[in-house]
Amino acid sequence: MIEAELKARVHDVAEVTRRLDARAAGRAEVYQDTYYDEPAGTLEKGDRELRVRTVRSTRADRAILTYKGARVDEASGSKPEHETRVEDPEAVHAMLRGLGYVPVIAFEKRCRNYEFQALGRPMLATVVTVPEIDGSFIELETQVGGDDLRAALRDIRAVLGELGVEDDDLTAELYTDAVRARRA
Template sequence: MQATTAGAVQEIEVKYHVSDEAALLRALDERGVVLSEPVRQDDQAYAPAGWRYGVSKIGVPFARLRTQDGMHLFTVKQPIDNEMACLEHETTVADREQMHAALTTMGYVPTVRIVKSRRSGRWDDAALCLDTVDGLGTFVELEAMVGADMSGLDVQYRLDRLVHSLGVPVQRTTDTYDSLIRDAGELARGA
């Protein structure tokens, strides 16, 4: 039996490490992109108990608990085309600790904690996030929400062209923050 995706939404992202934040901010300002004041996000990532880093994420549902401004957001993402083209479901939850307990009871295990400062805005039909991630540096993400029947790869190509139109040096990554943080920790430990 195949899972239904009726009414499902894909979150399609492209992400880039930013080496010159001032140049990026100038280029965004020239295009009329207005960024919010920074907000602090505290994310705990979760994976199914049998999954391990290094194994494909395609088709596997991952969870996240985010706290921002005293609110808690529960999100499940299931990568479809790649790690940054996912079916997504999310809702607010009243009690982060109870949701954590529910996730571990359902067989999810906490993987890494991601703490970042985020400024957000809109550019054309995409959401833009400028993130300063503790231990990793500064990143810019473009994100589009599309129907489950659309090609994530086609949307990523369009978003990539938009970012490169800025003319600012950026380095694309296809890894999610949890993978980048885990890899940075492995390097720091000399593994």
């Protein structure tokens, strides 16, 4: 599956959140993301990602192992994505290190997630702040097959418009790159 996703800077977080609250109940979660690569940086050079994410919420904590392939749409940054929940994140960290992967960057994302249906698609909207990066963002995504990517991105763009997000606010910048730049 491909994660069809658009990300944008949010200038009026209160208004976007109000519009999302009208669609679905939001849930606050804190992500602790650790990205891995081979020592030579092979994954990043190939536009791929390997991540362990620990999600903390008031409901329950969970951990997810994610592999993202290279972008299939340069403008949006949409990538094939494969995820699985993991029972013991510390064991997964140890396995990855044991296989020769090294942690290359880790950071926190503070999120408010909304799941809803729009234009016949299940969508996940996430309002994001990363303490090390100025401003707030919205990510809007749906999972699709490759032949449906263009239509899905069109639908996502339409829903973002309904939320008050304009095309000029869209960005394909990765949080990993922004955090690295801030730390440099």
